[in-house]
Amino acid sequence: MQKSSLPKLVFVLLSVGAAFYFSSFYSRLPEVVASHFNGRGVANGWQTKSAFFTVFASVSVLAAVVGFAIPRIIISLPVALINLPNKRYWLAPEHIAGTMEFLNQFFAWFGCAVFTVILATFDYAVQSNLHPDHRPDTRRMWYLLAGFLVFVIVSIARMFLRFGRLPQQNVRS
Numbered sequence: 542m543q544k545s546s547l548p549k550l551v552f553v554l555l556s557v558g559a560a561f562y563f564s565s566f567y568s569r570l571p572e573v574v575a576s577h578f579n580g581r582g583v584a585n586g587w588q589t590k591s592a593f594f595t596v597f598a599s600v601s602v603l604a605a606v607v608g609f610a611i612p613r614i615i616i617s618l619p620v621a622l623i624n625l626p627n628k629r630y631w632l633a634p635e636h637i638a639g640t641m642e643f644l645n646q647f648f649a650w651f652g653c654a655v656f657t658v659i660l661a662t663f664d665y666a667v668q669s670n671l672h673p674d675h676r677p678d679t680r681r682m683w684y685l686l687a688g689f690l691v692f693v694i695v696s697i698a699r700m701f702l703r704f705g706r707l708p709q710q711n712v713r714s
Contacts, residue, residue: 548649552608552656556601559660566667567594574670582679584669597663604659608652612645626704643703647696654692661685 570590577586588596615623620632631640661682669676 548646548653549609551653552605552649555653555656555660556605559601563594563597563663563667566671570667570670574666575673576666578666578669578679580679582669582676582682593666597659600659601656604652604656606652607655608649611648612641615644616641626701627707630707631704640704647700651696654689658685658689 567590570593572590573587574590574593575584575586576588576593576596577584579585616637620628623632625631625640630636665677665682
C-alpha cells in the first residue's frame with residue numbers, strides 16, 4: 542500500500558509553487574479585484590486584493606485540515622462516534638493501523654484534490670483580473686469540477702469497497 546507521505550509531498554509542493562506563483566501577481570492586481578464569478582465567467586463579487594489573498598490563504602489551510610487533520614481527529618474519537626461500515630472489525634486493535642493508513646492516504650489525496658480545485662479557481666480569478674478583455678475560458682473550470690466529481694465518486698467507491706465488506710477468511714468463521 543502506498544504511504545501517505547507522497548500526497549503530503551505533493552501538497553507541500555503545490556503550496557510552495559502557489560506561494561511563488563500567486564505572489565508574482567500581487568503587485569500587478571488592482572486594489573479591488575473581481576473575486577466571484579457566475580457559471581458563465583461574469584464577475585458578480587469583488588473584494589480588496591488583500592482580502593482576496595486572505596481568503597486564499599484561509600481556504601488553503603482548510604484544504605490542509607481536510608487532508609491531514611481529519612484522520613487525526615477520527616482516531617481520537619470514541620469508536621461509537623465513528624461512522625464506518627464494519628467498524629468493529631476495521632477499528633479492532635489488530636486492524637486499526639491498516640485502517641488508519643488507508644484513511645490517512647484517502648484524506649491526504651482528497652486534500653490535494655481540494656487544494657488543486659482551490660488553486661485553479663483562484664488562478665481563474667487572478668487571470669480574469671489581469672486580462673479582463675481576454676478572460677480564461679470558463680470551460681476549464683467546468684472540466685476541472687467534472688474531474689473533481691469523478692475523483693470524489695471513485696474515492697468514495699474505493700472506501701466502500703475497502704470497508705463495506707469483511708475479508709473472506711473472517712466471513713467464514
